Amino acid sequence: MSLRPLGDKVVIKVKAEEEKTVSGILLPGSAQEKPQQGKVIAVGTGEIVDGKKVPLDVKVDDEVIYSKYSGNEVKIGEDEYLIIRQADILAIVE
Amino acid sequence: MSLRPLGDKVVIKVKAEEEKTVSGILLPGSAQEKPQQGKVIAVGTGEIVDGKKVPLDVKVDDEVIYSKYSGNEVKIGEDEYLIIRQADILAIVE
């Protein structure tokens, strides 16, 4: 089973909220609009900009930071996924 | 009798809310904006983007996840249908 996001949408596997990331980024726990981190699982076919479909900038396996209250949460088994518009992704962690 | 949705609208046969889906996706029951799942019954003729009509990405029989409070509910006999804009569909389940 897999999720195929539409258009400019991206499926993200969410990291646990308090976890300190491998790269050492510690996400604030009480900020009103706190960013979060996760790994890209699937990407949509692209965003339509002025009539042309532009491929998304993020790719599968990218580790990304995004705004917390963006997107819609989906739960598969024990894992939480987030379906988010690419515009709500802030940066790729390298 | 059938429904022919206009433009970028899609008719969806709604799954019962607490039901665990075949694919194992369990939708949260209390989230403020909870996604839901259903099967596409009919699709509109397309979305007008910059003056050209672009066919929709979803097709009849696609199983899709969408934002819960999107769209308008219609009841035919015992079944609930949802008429929703494609932009409110998050992903196709495969």
Added chain:
Amino acid sequence: MSLRPLGDKVVIKVKAEEEKTVSGILLPGSAQEKPQQGKVIAVGTGEIVDGKKVPLDVKVDDEVIYSKYSGNEVKIGEDEYLIIRQADILAIVE
């Protein structure tokens, strides 16, 4: 006497609210934003999209479902009409 709607507007002859339709669609009576059904009486000359006038998708005599709180009501004799933008029409019943 007749009404000639402007642009993307459509005149609809409203069905009584609790009535079960011929096609078996029963519209919910208490929903916050409940769809409704009616017959198209007159259509505008079209919607201007990117500088070109695009004819409307609905035609006179189409039976349509629309969002309840859309449009403006007009009463002629005993009949209620609704003048609505095509964008607020959800689907055609066939």
Added chain:
Amino acid sequence: MSLRPLGDKVVIKVKAEEEKTVSGILLPGSAQEKPQQGKVIAVGTGEIVDGKKVPLDVKVDDEVIYSKYSGNEVKIGEDEYLIIRQADILAIVE
């Protein structure tokens, strides 16, 4: 003395509110957003759509229905005029 409306604006001579119109349209007295009727007195030079000036669809002497709380009222002597954008005119009565 006359009023020359700008762009997409239209000057309308308002009908008295409770009056039953010649065409038999009786406008509701208590609706939250009730339509009204009047005669077009003057029209603007047109609406700019995608860089081109498009002439208005209504003409002087057209009897029109519009949304009540649209536009700005002006009083000349005993008569009430309304200066309204064409987009707030719903239909022409014929």
Added chain:
Amino acid sequence: MSLRPLGDKVVIKVKAEEEKTVSGILLPGSAQEKPQQGKVIAVGTGEIVDGKKVPLDVKVDDEVIYSKYSGNEVKIGEDEYLIIRQADILAIVE
């Protein structure tokens, strides 16, 4: 000293509020959004529409009606001026 308004802005010399105008227009004193009258003192270089600068429709010395709560008031000596966008001017009085 003079004011040179930018872009689509217009400088208007405001008429006293209760004054009955020469043309006989009496402006309502208590309306929520009451139109007002004044004379155009200076006009901007034009409005940019789809990448081209379009000259304004009003000219210096035009007597115009505008929405009351539009624009910004400036006082020079005893006179009140209003700097307003052309879109908030309703009609020219002729």
Added chain:
Amino acid sequence: MSLRPLGDKVVIKVKAEEEKTVSGILLPGSAQEKPQQGKVIAVGTGEIVDGKKVPLDVKVDDEVIYSKYSGNEVKIGEDEYLIIRQADILAIVE
């Protein structure tokens, strides 16, 4: 040290609020949205309109009137500067 504003932004050296200006403009002290006056110190490279960069209309040393609650205030030593979008500048005083 100097400030180089981005895009359509303009740096303005603010005049003291109650001061009567050289040109005799007295700005109201209690108005809800009161205009103010200042001198342009630096201008951005221009505004992007339909894909092309359009140079700004105001130049360094222009004395301008702008809407009070626009922009962001910056203090350098004793002087107050305002960084404002050109769209919030109403007129040039000549």
Added chain:
Amino acid sequence: MSLRPLGDKVVIKVKAEEEKTVSGILLPGSAQEKPQQGKVIAVGTGEIVDGKKVPLDVKVDDEVIYSKYSGNEVKIGEDEYLIIRQADILAIVE
């Protein structure tokens, strides 16, 4: 480890809030919407304007002033970073 911001987003190393900057700019401590200063650490690939990707105006190592409540804060070790859209950057300090 590094952050690669998407599109029109910029990563900024934030200056301590009360600190008087090298250039002598003292940022107000109690203003409702107070600007702030920082150094650009990474910039996105550009902003899409009318279908074309336009490179950003700010570069790595630029010292910039931005609106305080813009963007999303990220903490790496002891340092605070801000991921902000270029449109929320007011000026470059030179």
